[in-house]
Amino acid sequence: MNTLNQKVSLAEKIGYSLGDCSANFVFQMMMIYQTKFYTDVFGLEGAIAGTVMLVARIVDAFIDPTVGLLSDRTKSRWGKYRPWVLWTALPFMVFYVLAFYNPGIEEKGMVALYATISYTLLMTLYSFNNTPYASLGGVMTSDIKERTSITSIRFVAATVAQFVVQGLTLPLVGKFAGASGDKNHGWLCTISIFAVIGFIFLVITFFSSKERITPPANQKSDTKQDIKDIFKSIPWRAMFILTLFIFTTLAMWGSAMNFYFENYVDKGALYVFLGKMGLVANNGGGVWYSILDSFGLIVSSPDRSYEVGFGLFNMLGALVQFVGVILLSRYLANRFGKKKVFIICLTLTAVFTALFYFPNETDIETMFILNFLKSLAYAPTVPLLWAMIADVADYSEYVNYRRATGFVFAGIVFALKAGLGIGGAILGFLLSGFGYVSGAGVEQPDSAINGIMLSSSIIPAVCFFLGVIALYYYPITKEMNEKMQAELTERRKGDNY
Numbered sequence: 088m089n090t091l092n093q094k095v096s097l098a099e100k101i102g103y104s105l106g107d108c109s110a111n112f113v114f115q116m117m118m119i120y121q122t123k124f125y126t127d128v129f130g131l132e133g134a135i136a137g138t139v140m141l142v143a144r145i146v147d148a149f150i151d152p153t154v155g156l157l158s159d160r161t162k163s164r165w166g167k168y169r170p171w172v173l174w175t176a177l178p179f180m181v182f183y184v185l186a187f188y189n190p191g192i193e194e195k196g197m198v199a200l201y202a203t204i205s206y207t208l209l210m211t212l213y214s215f216n217n218t219p220y221a222s223l224g225g226v227m228t229s230d231i232k233e234r235t236s237i238t239s240i241r242f243v244a245a246t247v248a249q250f251v252v253q254g255l256t257l258p259l260v261g262k263f264a265g266a267s268g269d270k271n272h273g274w275l276c277t278i279s280i281f282a283v284i285g286f287i288f289l290v291i292t293f294f295s296s297k298e299r300i301t302p303p304a305n306q307k308s309d310t311k312q313d314i315k316d317i318f319k320s321i322p323w324r325a326m327f328i329l330t331l332f333i334f335t336t337l338a339m340w341g342s343a344m345n346f347y348f349e350n351y352v353d354k355g356a357l358y359v360f361l362g363k364m365g366l367v368a369n370n371g372g373g374v375w376y377s378i379l380d381s382f383g384l385i386v387s388s389p390d391r392s393y394e395v396g397f398g399l400f401n402m403l404g405a406l407v408q409f410v411g412v413i414l415l416s417r418y419l420a421n422r423f424g425k426k427k428v429f430i431i432c433l434t435l436t437a438v439f440t441a442l443f444y445f446p447n448e449t450d451i452e453t454m455f456i457l458n459f460l461k462s463l464a465y466a467p468t469v470p471l472l473w474a475m476i477a478d479v480a481d482y483s484e485y486v487n488y489r490r491a492t493g494f495v496f497a498g499i500v501f502a503l504k505a506g507l508g509i510g511g512a513i514l515g516f517l518l519s520g521f522g523y524v525s526g527a528g529v530e531q532p533d534s535a536i537n538g539i540m541l542s543s544s545i546i547p548a549v550c551f552f553l554g555v556i557a558l559y560y561y562p563i564t565k566e567m568n569e570k571m572q573a574e575l576t577e578r579r580k581g582d583n584y
Contacts, residue, residue: 094228094230094233095227095228095233095236095237097240098295099227099295099296099297100236100237100240100241101240101244101295102291102292102294102295102296103223103224103227103237103240103241103292103295103296104237104240104241104242104243104244104245105244105288105289105291105292105295106172106220106223106241106288106289106292106296107220107241107242107244107245107248108244108245108247108248108285108288109248109284109285109286109288109289109292110213110216110217110220110245110248110285111244111245111248111249111252112183112248112251112252112281112282112284112285113179113183113209113213113285114213114507115248115249115252115253116183116187116252116256116278116281117186117338117507117511118337118338118341118342118507118510118511119252119253119256119341119342119344119345119401120256120342120345121140121206121342121511122136122137122140122342122345122511122514122515123342123345123346124187124274125139125202125515126515126518126523126525126526127525127526128189128270128271128274129189129198129202130195130198130525130526131195131198131199131202131525132519132525133514133515133516133517133518133519133523133525134515134516134519135195135199135515136202136511136512136515137511137512137513137514137515137516137519138199138512138515139199139202139203139206140206140507140508140509140511140512140515141508141509141512142203142207143203143206143207143210143504143508144504144505144508144509146207146210146211147210147211147214147501147504147505147508148501150210150211150214150215151214151218151497151498151500151501151504152314152494152497152498152501154214154215154218154219154497154500155218155222155494155495155496155497155498156313156494156497158171158218158219158222158497159222159313159492159494165293166223166226166297166298167219167222167226167298168219168220168222168223168226168298168492169219169223169293169296169298170219170293171215171216171218171219171220172216172219172220172223172289172292172293172296173289173290173293174215175212175215175216175289176216176286176289176290176293177286178212179209179212179213179215179216179285179286179289180282180283180285180286180289181282182205182208182209182212183209183278183281183282183285184275184278184279184282185205185208185209186205186206186208186209187274187275187278188205188274188275188278189271189274189275191271210504210508213504214497214500214501214504216289217500218496218497218500220292221473221476221496221499221500222492222495222496222497223296223298224237224238224241224473224477225300225476225477225480225492225495225496226298226299226300226301226492227296227297227298227299227300228299228300229299229300229481229572229575229576229579230572231568231569231572232417232421234474234477234478235416235417235420235421235425235470235471235474236417238470238471238473238474238477239412239413239416239417239470241470241473242412242416242469242470242473243409243412243413245469246405246408246409246412246469247405247409249401249405249408250401250402250405250406250409251281252281253341253398253401253402253404253405254398254399254401254402254405255382255383255384255398256277256398257383257393257394257395257397257398258382258383258384258394258395258398259273259276259277259280259382259383260273260274260277260383260394261273261383261391261394262381262382262383263276263277300490300492301490312489313489313494314494316483316486316487316489317483317494317495317498320479320482320483320486321560321561321562322478322479322482322561322562322563323479323482323483323495323498324560325557325558325560325561325562326472326475326476326479326499326502326557326561327498327499327502328502328554328557329472329554329557329558329561330472330476330499330502330503330506331502331503331505331506331509332506332550332551332553332554332557333433333472333506333551333554334502334503334504334505334506334507334510335505335506335507335509335510335513335550336440336506336510336547336550336551336554337506337507337510338506338507338508338509338510338511338514339510339511339513339514339542339546339547339550340440340510340542340543340547342510342511342514343514343539343542343543343547344397344400344543345397346518346523346539346542346543347443347539347540347543348393348396348397348400349393349397350531350535350536350539351448351536351539351540352393352396352448352451352454353448353449353451354389354390354392354393355389355449356448356449356450356451357389357392357393357396357451358386358388358389358392360396360451360452361386361392361395361396361399364399366379366384366385366386366395366399367385367386367387368385368386368387383395384398384399396451400454400455400458403455403458403459403462404458404459404461404462405462407458407459407462407463407466408462408463408465408466408469409466410466411462411463411465411466411467411469412466412467412469412470415466415467416428416466416467416468416469416470416471417470419467420467420471420474423565424564424565424566424568425471425474425475425478425563425565425568426475426558426561426563426564426565427565428467428468428471429467429468429471429472429475429558430555430558430559432464432465432466432467432468433465433468433551433554433555433558434551434552434555435460435464436461436464436465436468436551437548437549437551437552437555438548439457439460439461439464440461440544440547440548440551441544441545441548442457442544443457443540443543443544444540444541444543444544444545445544475561475563476495476496476499477492478563478568478571479495479563480492480495480496481571481572481575482563482571483495484575485571485574485575513546514542517538517541517542517546518535518538518539518542520538521534521535521537521538521539522534522535522538523535523538523539
């Protein structure tokens, strides 16, 4: 194992980060728009849409650990994990397009079947691409500060994708739909553009990254032992539960806010607010106005304010999160340790999430202020999650004298995807339970509006708090991590290790 040079160049960090930018073109789309796409474009009932997502989770239970075991046992001149990023790049993006393609099927049973197959295949390719990608980040360096720097830059890139997907998707769909209002064409064009960019970024990641940490030279493949080591690991169990609850919450809240803006927020008040932001059509113009209009960010009437208003809401959150990752995450983690920072910031995030229940439908400014505060509180945690999981892989090697990075990350990626599916499924079941009527532009009963409000505030806040509880069982403090890394460095210098 080469430990002589654990420094990573800025160019390599940026190249690696583009892989997560690519993954987030897919992830953010599923987190924010998948449920609404199924209910309002495919016309599926909320409970059926939720069931589609849960079916994919059953498949993931077998796929994710398999991917982890396969990548850990891959031997190539490019390493263990890098080749998977390249091999899966094209099929991953092809299935991304298919998952948001409306084939024009009329019979709802067949629509549900198509949704289930396309979503499951997309999630399968997500595993085969993202598990090795995440594992790659755990073997680029063992330097604690370098690892935090890598994850910080990685999530700056992810936040850029978040900004683009959450902010521009609906305006672009409307733009490509044209005067005819063909939303199916709008979705196909928008997703295809994201897919092409995502493919290019994954290829760049493959060529720019390097693996520096390898398992101990005398380590033999032992699947049974790998499984035993991981499941008895307290920090791995804590991170699994934390990841599950965080992404359940993010999927539920992100999707629910889409419904919140379309069905609860007053469109007239939102139109006035957008006018103050310079996003309402006028007789003026200029270069900046033309640029905004080319992305569909200029609204011409109150009934079109939802798409641009929700996009602006998401872009504000992404921008604040972007600044927070850059300015706060690394500084706070190096000073106080990842665990302490995560507990405090996630608690504040839960509080600000719960407060979304209280603004009335015309109080647009309060909604945007709460989003600013929530995004700022959550920002430092974004890169810390994956840095802490890499620490868990080191902990497993520290305790067991064996390294199974891919298997460690496979379990966490499964938790992430399970949370994504469960959060969307919970929202789908809640919508059906509260009487939501599927279909675009349908007026909703008061019970459905109340369900949307609860799903955007109190319910996801409770899930965030459950994640905070899981963090208390995570044993790797700043002091323990420094001691662990020092001893691992000494071990790796040994000839027989």
